[in-house]
Amino acid sequence: MSLIFWTQLLLIILFALFAYLILKRRSYMFISGFATRPEEEQKQLIDNGYPQGVGRLFLIISAGLLLLMPLELTGFRYTFELQMAFMMLVLFGGLIILSRREVPYKRKRAFLTSVIMTVVVIGGTTVLLFIGAKQPDVTLGGSAVEISGMYGEEIPYSDIRSAKLLETMPKIHYKENGFGFADYAKGHFSVEGHGSSLLFVDRKQSPILLIETTNRPVFITGVNPDETKSWHTELDQRIR
Template identity: 25%
Template sequence: MSKNFSDRDKLSKVKTILSVLVVLGLAVALFWVTRESKISIQGTTLEIGGMYGISIDAEEVEDVLLTDEIPNIRGKTNALSLLSLKKGTFRMDEIEKARLYLHSGNGPYIQIMTSEDVIIVNYRNAEMTESVYEDIKAFSLKTGDSEESQ
């Protein structure tokens, strides 16, 4: 009879360890997903890092705007939506599909148009959004100038 009791203790310990591992895994995943999307410029490539990250070649950038409002979000296609955090591909009014990297429900928003995508980005801090916009705008102007001179 003591053997059955010991087996239950071992099974209980295994279940506890598995539960702790699952909770830790979810906590790490949630931390990784909710981090603000880092935008970097590497040569002629604009990279948006993190979950649902993409790389955009400078030649693909058609326009970059800073706006206080975006069209209404109708639903997600392949995305994460958690309160004001929106990452991934969404359907929107006026835009059939857009890649969103939103960390705040308020503007300003950076809108990057390419031949294939509309990408909308913002950060919790409006000043950071504006600073990143200036970097992207300078990048797109610089690459546009080099194309015209060729």
């Protein structure tokens, strides 16, 4: 079983467990900040249905994550990403709705806090995904290959042992320090048969340019296959 599978399973179990404890056992202390509220506020929140709403919110998230899991069996490649998007939208959207069940003098602040959190987290995640999914700019200069963008670096031709095209990307074991989303991988990853490697790849693309250097292997894909092939042709000429 993959790490993603166990992550999916853990999230489903955790949200289901918290939903059970809140809705069935009435263990409201598991709700963030509830235990530190004055007893009068706690009673008012319970009367307003706030903790019950949080429990139902967790139950919806757990059920949604579970229902989305079978998509992997259909060959859909973005099941985990879809689950994370569902979780964030339901969680932050639910918190905005639940702010109406706060104690009266805290409702406005709770609503504004929830909206700001939603904008910052979802907006920040969107920007990060956009930057991470952007293909690298590769410049073959007079003495080195320059890869710009996130995790970019300059590789002198003297450090390059070989450059070849691969039809498929070798299996990626785990991320060391990088960005991974859907088929995009940028940064430092452990790759089967190559060890610690630097990746700038869209794994659904073919071919993939593999540059073997004295430091580490580098895998790159362009905007389209023709760009990747042109990099290989020019680079091969320069390192002969």
